[in-house]
Amino acid sequence: TTWGWPVTSGIPAMDDFLSWSELEPGDADAHYSERLVRLSEMPTVYPRPRAAGKRHSAAEFGLPEGRNLYLCIQNLRKYHPEFDRLLLGILDADPRGVIVQLGVPQKYICAALRERQQRALGPLAERVLTVDRLPGPDYLDLLACADVVLDTPRYGGGANTILDAMAMGVPTVSLPGEFHRGRWCAAVSQRIGWREGIASDPADYIRRAVRLAGDGDWRRDLAQCVRDHADRLFDNTAYVGELDAWFTETIIRDRGSQA
Numbered sequence: 001t002t003w004g005w006p007v008t009s010g011i012p013a014m015d016d017f018l019s020w021s022e023l024e025p026g027d028a029d030a031h032y033s034e035r036l037v038r039l040s041e042m043p044t045v046y047p048r049p050r051a052a053g054k055r056h057s058a059a060e061f062g063l064p065e066g067r068n069l070y071l072c073i074q075n076l077r078k079y080h081p082e083f084d085r086l087l088l089g090i091l092d093a094d095p096r097g098v099i100v101q102l103g104v105p106q107k108y109i110c111a112a113l114r115e116r117q118q119r120a121l122g123p124l125a126e127r128v129l130t131v132d133r134l135p136g137p138d139y140l141d142l143l144a145c146a147d148v149v150l151d152t153p154r155y156g157g158g159a160n161t162i163l164d165a166m167a168m169g170v171p172t173v174s175l176p177g178e179f180h181r182g183r184w185c186a187a188v189s190q191r192i193g194w195r196e197g198i199a200s201d202p203a204d205y206i207r208r209a210v211r212l213a214g215d216g217d218w219r220r221d222l223a224q225c226v227r228d229h230a231d232r233l234f235d236n237t238a239y240v241g242e243l244d245a246w247f248t249e250t251i252i253r254d255r256g257s258q259a
Contacts, residue, residue, distance in 0.1 A: 001034065003043055006158070006181040008032040018043065018246070023180060023187040031179055039246065041239040042191060044159045048234035049167045051144055052137030058145045061131060068097045068213035071146035071170075073139075073161045076104050076113050078152045082202075084120035086153065086175075089206035091124040094213060099128040100146070102139075143168040147213040151185040153177060153205075162188050166233055169223030173197045173209045192229040194222050 001009050002018040009017075010033050017034035020043050029036045059065050070090060091097055103110050110130060118125045134142060143149070149165040151157050151174035157165075162185045165172050174185035174197060186198045196218060199205035212218050226233065 003158070003180065006184075007179070008034060016250075018243075019180060020187065022190060023183050025178065025183070028180070037246070039239070039242055041242045042159075042188070042233070042236060043239060043243075044163075045237055045239055046159055046163050046234055048230065049140055049164050050137070051140035051168065053141065055138065055141045056145075061142055061145065063100060063129065063131070063145070064098060066096075068094055068148075069100055069146045070097055070148050070150050070209060070213060071100045071143065072150045072152065073102055073143065073165070074152045074155075074157055076101065076109055078155045079113060080152065080154045081116070081120070082153050084117060086150075086202055086205055086209075087117070087128065088121050088124060089202070090150075090209050091121065091127050093206060093210045097127065097210070097213060099150075101128065101130050102134075103130045103132050105133070140164060140168060143170055146170050147219070148173060148209050150209060151175070153182060155181045156183070156185050158184050163233060166192075166222075166226050169219065169226055171197050171212045171219055171222045173199060173205060173212065175199045175202065175205045188233065191232055192225045194225040196221070 001014050008031060012033065014034050016037050017032045018037050018039060021038040021040055024036065024038055055061060057065060058069060063069065087099055091099065117128055121128065131142065133139070143165060149170050149172045151162070151172055153175045154177050156174055162172060166188065172185050172189065174189070176183045176186035176198065189195060189198055197208060197212065199208050
């Protein structure tokens with residue numbers, strides 16, 4: 001099994017969990033009932049996304065202009081209460097800041113989260129806006145309007161959302177956790193040598209997010225990092241060769257043990 005569902009199966013019949021060396025902490029073997037296999041390549045071949053280029057301003061998405069836009073593109077189900085405290089800290093530190101989140105079709109989930117945010121954020125919850133989900137190219141246009149992308153703690157983004165943000169040159173902020181499911185954003189950032197968005201604790205997460213929102217030079221640095229290392233993030237077929245070699249060696253080994 002592998003990272004599509006980024007937790008151990010807990011099934012004794014599963015032998016191996018295929019992961020990525022840059023993603024797993026040193027003690028990660030203890031997180032899996034399977035034998036943990038740390039491959040050296042990022043475990044995806046991801047085509048570089050392209051925005052539609054139709055909408056170029058926040059106003060075209062119904063968002064306020066002239067504000068610092070902190071966009072979270074994770075599923076609302078990933079919003080751990082710990083994230084509420086991070087949003088509160090950002091909005092308190094940045095009077096011009098607006099949090100933008102993507103809704104889900106299940107309106108009762110949006111309503112339940114809104115109720116929780118109003119309790120946790122108080123009056124600042126008025127600066128948390130929800131945008132309906134968009135078709136792929138339009139979603140990338142929205143990403144391009146953001147100043148910062150916020151990764152959710154504990155269960156963060158995976159290949160799609162993090163690489164989409166990278167492709168649009170938008171800086172991401174993450175607070176890597178103990179487990180695989182909360183470390184993708186940090187691992188991808190480290191792969192291109194861009195560590196400015198990797199926080200060490202909640203206060204550092206807030207500080208980095210607020211600074212990035214107001215620092216165009218940092219955003220340009222990230223965009224340049226992506227341009228310089230795009231072959232490490234997008235259309236990276238080296239993973240195919242590594243995966244093929246691993247399967248070949250494993251099959252040969254297992255056949256030999258059965259002889």
